[in-house]
Amino acid sequence: MWPMHEKIAVIVAHADDEVLGCGGTIARLADRGCCINLLVLADGETARTGLNQKQQEMLIKKRKDACRNVASLLGIENCSFLDLPDNRLDSVDLLDVTQAVEMFLFEHRPTLVITQHSSDLNLDHEVTNRAVLTAVRPVGGHQVCELVTFETPSSTEWAFSATPGFRPDSFVDVSTSFDRKVESLKYYAAEMREAPHPRSISSLEALGKWRGSQSGFYLAEAFETVFRFI
Ligand SMILES: [Zn+2]
Numbered sequence: 061m062w063p064m065h066e067k068i069a070v071i072v073a074h075a076d077d078e079v080l081g082c083g084g085t086i087a088r089l090a091d092r093g094c095c096i097n098l099l100v101l102a103d104g105e106t107a108r109t110g111l112n113q114k115q116q117e118m119l120i121k122k123r124k125d126a127c128r129n130v131a132s133l134l135g136i137e138n139c140s141f142l143d144l145p146d147n148r149l150d151s152v153d154l155l156d157v158t159q160a161v162e163m164f165l166f167e168h169r170p171t172l173v174i175t176q177h178s179s180d181l182n183l184d185h186e187v188t189n190r191a192v193l194t195a196v197r198p199v200g201g202h203q204v205c206e207l208v209t210f211e212t213p214s215s216t217e218w219a220f221s222a223t224p225g226f227r228p229d230s231f232v233d234v235s236t237s238f239d240r241k242v243e244s245l246k247y248y249a250a251e252m253r254e255a256p257h258p259r260s261i262s263s264l265e266a267l268g269k270w271r272g273s274q275s276g277f278y279l280a281e282a283f284e285t286v287f288r289f290i
Pocket of ligand 1 (some may be wrong): 073074182185196212
């Protein structure tokens with residue numbers, strides 16, 4: 061299971077994507093002693109309508125607190141937040157997003173980067189993928205040698221016409237860590253929905269079982285390799 065990596069970065073648009081997409085994997089990597097740092101690009105709250113500035117600030121703080129609690133539960137070393145505008149990442153110059161990601165990579169020096177897949181209904185997820193792909197190119201002195209992407213339930217599978225679509229080639233056995241993924245999602249209760257919504261616990265379990273059935277595990281999370289430099 062990515063045995064060569066000691067320093068790993070998880071880069072997501074919103075606090076909750078890290079659990080929905082790879083919470084079980086993060087827990088397993090942390091169990092193995094990997095140092096995992098998380099970067100969250102958007103504030104996750106300012107796209108909501110009918111809120112004044114004070115209410116927005118309160119929700120953003122609550123979400124960051126939830127993320128830090130999740131980090132503690134899963135074994136993430138540190139969380140960084142860029143506080144970019146939610147569901148409006150396309151309103152920020154891609155160069156600025158990319159440079160912020162580059163600074164994070166320069167600080168933490170991961171060799172494996174995990175981020176969101178490019179074919180996604182959520183615009184912030186797409187921008188995140190694009191910025192990360194640019195930031196990890198092999199220049200500038202940092203040492204990212206592997207980039208993988210995950211599917212984000214309720215947005216990757218709903219990008220029906222997007223190409224090339226999510227085509228996983230790596231599967232992580234999360235049979236022993238899936239309970240921590242479910243436990244983590246309690247901190248993001250406001251983002252969860254009832255079945256059959258993809259962000260319901262039963263749908264996440266169904267996805268875990270489906271990815272497990274593809275790979276010979278009871279429960280798995282799936283990833284698509286973008287590149288690997290050996
Ligand atoms: Zn998201």
